[in-house]
Amino acid sequence: MQKFSFNRRLVIIIVCLIVSFALMTVSVAIRNKKSTPPLIQQFGNDIVGLTDRVVALPANGLNGSVSAISELLNTYQENQQLKKQVSELAQTKVRDQTLAKENKQLKQQIKLNDSLTDYTAISAAVITRTPSSWQNQVVINKGSSAGVVKNMPVMSGSGLVGRVAEVNKTNSKVELITDNNDAANRFAVSITTKAGKTVNGVLSGYKSATGQIVMDNLTTKSKISKGDKVVTSGLGGVTPKGLFVGTVAQSVGSDYGLSTKLYITPATDLSDLNIVTVAVTKQ
């Protein structure tokens, strides 16, 4: 009798393991290939998301008020610095407007409707964050009903923070650049060097020890120096051109000495996200 019950337990454990791996494999495959999860999962996520908003609202509100108080302390200094910047900004803005207008006229002349730089922005609030150490993932409160599509790039503040990994009706999951899984942070980017050359490449990972984005396998002869700006190149997919990723922190030879490896300082603080922007391309 003892032996029988032991065998039964073993069978249960093995069946559970097999079912678990099967479910995991299926859901990873769906996540990588399909544009939306199965309808049941979407429906469930929408309901859970709605309930979560009720809980998350006071928590995020509390967070906002606490940070408001701490920010009040260094407001004066910040104000002084910002005043200087504002006067410069007004000039840049006017110039930007003129250039945008000119750009539009020129595009009309050559009958070019949408180029790689065109995108519209959907702003969304972060509801919650996945309590897990390997999935740096946040849930935002806009979904397919607001026009969010899988793989769209997500920005916060001045720079790129991640991509949309899963879309439900009213919420979606955003995988941050800091996530180191196989598909998280492969953005096509380009760097304009000080000499004016453009270097294209793909982001390849994140180094959590220093908080830097890694870009490997660059086979270029042009010299990339510290402080060069990295922006998305708009090649190959739904990412528009010209989203700011960060600045080059270090350029070293790769592990085998054949190519160049870059470390990039992200443009925004990736650990503190409250409001994000989803960039929607018109293609």
Add this chain to the structure above:
Amino acid sequence: MYRLSKMRFGFPIGLFLLLFIDGSISQVFSRQMFNAPSVMVSHLVVLWLVCGVLFEENMAMPLVKWAAVIGAVFDLYYTGIFGVYIFVFPLVVYLTRQLVSYISPNFLSGLLIYFIDITIVEALSFVASRAVHMTSMSGSSFLVNTLGPTLAFNLAMFVILYFPIRWVYNWLK
């Protein structure tokens, strides 16, 4: 009797509430908790389930079922990878029940049991994530950077919340 007590509704409500609070804590304190490379993961849901076993006495609550339900919600809503926590949470409840049958539950033995539970939750989810290539973290850096801080955080939460949760369970009974 489970069927006639407030526990029947109170337990699931607390379970879902703590599930959402887990996410909210991670979001609000993301700067402190996900301060790379060391990462603290909040597991208040596990705390609620383990406390369910510790304070169950002779009530016979359907803890394994609820653990599976909350594991499924966790998988779908938080991680998007179905099939990990739906098995890990019931396993933890089962294991805690086994341990409680050997050690009589009190504050200190509860702390010990919770230590084992958190280790199992983290280790199994690490193995699962490695298996489906959700992470490329090495085993040693998992021990140092994730398991250590996570245990510290969750044991601190156990110490802080043990008596409040016991009060809640007694009120629900």
